[in-house]
Amino acid sequence: MLSHSKPRIEPFGPQHVAAVRAFNQRLGAGGISWRFPERWVPDWLPNVDGARVYQEFFLLLEGEDVRGAYALKHQDVSLSGEIQRVGSFYLPLSEGVINPAYGLVASRLLQDAMRRVPLLYSVGMGGRGTQVARLVRAMGWPMQVVPFYFKVRHGSRFLREVRYLRRGRWGAALLDLAAASGIGALAARVADLALTRWRTDPAVHVDAVDEGGDWLDALWRSCAARYSFAAVRDGGTLDQVYPAPERNSRLLRISRGGHAIGLAVVRDAPTSFRDSKYFGDLQVGTIVDGVAAPDHADVVVERATRQLEERGVDLLVSNQLHPAWRTALRRAGFIRGPSNFLFATSPALAQRLRARDPLWRAVHVNRGDGDAPWPGDRATLENWHEPFSSGIGP
Incomplete structure (x- = not known):
């Protein structure tokens, strides 16, 4: 990662809109069709009115420039009837995909999410060979294919x-x-x-x-x-x-x-x-x-x-x-058929799950646990409602 200034991770605020837009433009110019939401208040699951399920956006900044971003959904899950507060990590985007100087950004994003919410999971990921799947596996996250x-x-x-x-x-x-x-x-x-x-x-x-x-x-x-x-x-x-x-x-x-x-x-x-x-x-x-x-x-x-x-x-x-x-x-x-839709849990969440269900035989996960319900405009449908995020197709 370049070191013109010390990288930091902050919540997406109104002062960052132009920088996020520029980040998306750089990704697009590099041939990446994904883009991060350019509205700092999410159009799906905003943190309002004491919501039990909501999402936040976080940015990795180098100076005033955005070099990476991710979404974190906060929600309740049931572990054999016990309600537990957890997080869902998704939409990690890194400038490292177009500039090797930022190759460590993705790991910084995941580490930050795990620090904020140790009981963390992720779904989708586009298959075992994608960057995010390799990253979570390297950090000790067990995963299963959702058929x-x-x-x-x-x-x-x-x-x-x-x-x-x-x-x-x-x-x-x-x-x-x-x-x-x-x-x-x-x-x-x-x-x-x-x-x-x-x-x-x-x-x-x-x-x-x-x-x-x-x-x-x-x-x-x-x-x-x-x-x-x-x-x-x-x-x-x-x-x-x-x-x-x-x-x-x-x-x-x-x-x-x-x-x-x-x-x-x-x-x-x-x-x-x-x-x-x-x-x-x-x-x-x-x-x-x-x-x-x-x-x-x-x-x-x-x-x-x-x-x-x-x-x-x-x-x-x-x-x-x-x-x-x-x-x-x-x-x-x-x-x-073949599936690219994965379910992975942080080591802390995996430990609690395995104490109840060692083989994960009673886990209820489907497309509704990812970003598939999101009604807003986040990216092209090619990316958001096909194998890259939703597990449909080969």
């Missing part, structure tokens, strides 16, 4: 649009032929019939809700202790994480006999993957998050899947770590 599952609904359209599979002229030509011949549509239908194991229960009812409430508080209390690690998902927290005024997700309440047994958070905005370098113009439906006891996960996933299918999506996707939720996805006809 990725997908379900193709419209086979011909999928073959024409899925750009990840269309690399190379001959590959694209073969996929076009399969799409035109109807093979793609037939294959998707056969896979759906062969893999889907619906358990239709006429007593189960689904309704879209605008917000959580007492019913969600009660649901969360009833299932929290069933998971060794789970972010608090009571009514107040979910309303903050998925804010109604600008929500790009839908909340689905699943009830049996008039009693709420689960909640699913789904997203199927037609523009969520517009001109995506992986999914083209496919309309993608995502099961983002869920609240339920493990033995009700299959009902929640089934009804969320049906809702997305009825809305005409081309492709359904989800990332889930807990075995019950993964089994539920398979019963709903999902296929497991």
Whole structure:
């Protein structure tokens, strides 16, 4: 790191806006499409009104210049029913990616976050080979892959649009032929019939809700202790994480006999993957998050899947770590694919988790635990809603 002046890390304040903008411009000029938010007050999860879940932005400064930045989310998690205050480390950006003189910036950012919140975790990270994944592993953070599952609904359209599979002229030509011949549509239908194991229960009812409430508080209390690690998902927290005024997700309440047994958070905005370098113009439906006891996960996933299918999506996707939720996805006809979505914990948090769950078999983590719910404008959708941060795709 250059030593014109001693580097320091400070909270992002109004006096830093121009320097953050210049930092983003330097990254862009170096071919990096990520950018750090240029508003010092977060447009998602700001620290206002005594919020239990909120985020802060921190900057590594050299003189008046920004050389690195990261976001830190403060929240409550349940460790087998015990509520614990933790932090989530994400969006670490370093000038070291374009200038080797700043190669130590990334480690300084993580060390600062661990000093502020020793019980820390991170999700996403874009795969084990990325800089941030290598960094946390070097600092002794254990990690697991959060599996990725997908379900193709419209086979011909999928073959024409899925750009990840269309690399190379001959590959694209073969996929076009399969799409035109109807093979793609037939294959998707056969896979759906062969893999889907619906358990239709006429007593189960689904309704879209605008917000959580007492019913969600009660649901969360009833299932929290069933998971060794789970972010608090009571009514107040979910309303903050998925804010109604600008929500790009839908909340689905699943009830049996008039009693709420689960909640699913789904997203199927037609523009969520517009001109995506992986999914083209496919309309993608995502099961983002869920609240339920493990033995009700299959009902929640089934009804969320049906809702997305009825809305005409081309492709359904989800990332889930807990075995019950993964089994539920398979019963709903999902296929497991390669995942870049990781879950890693600081040594201090890992110690507490392993005391309760040595093999991490009861950890409930999904895309809702990352930055996926963020409704604001942070970067291009190519970066923020694809493998780099959200674990979708190869």
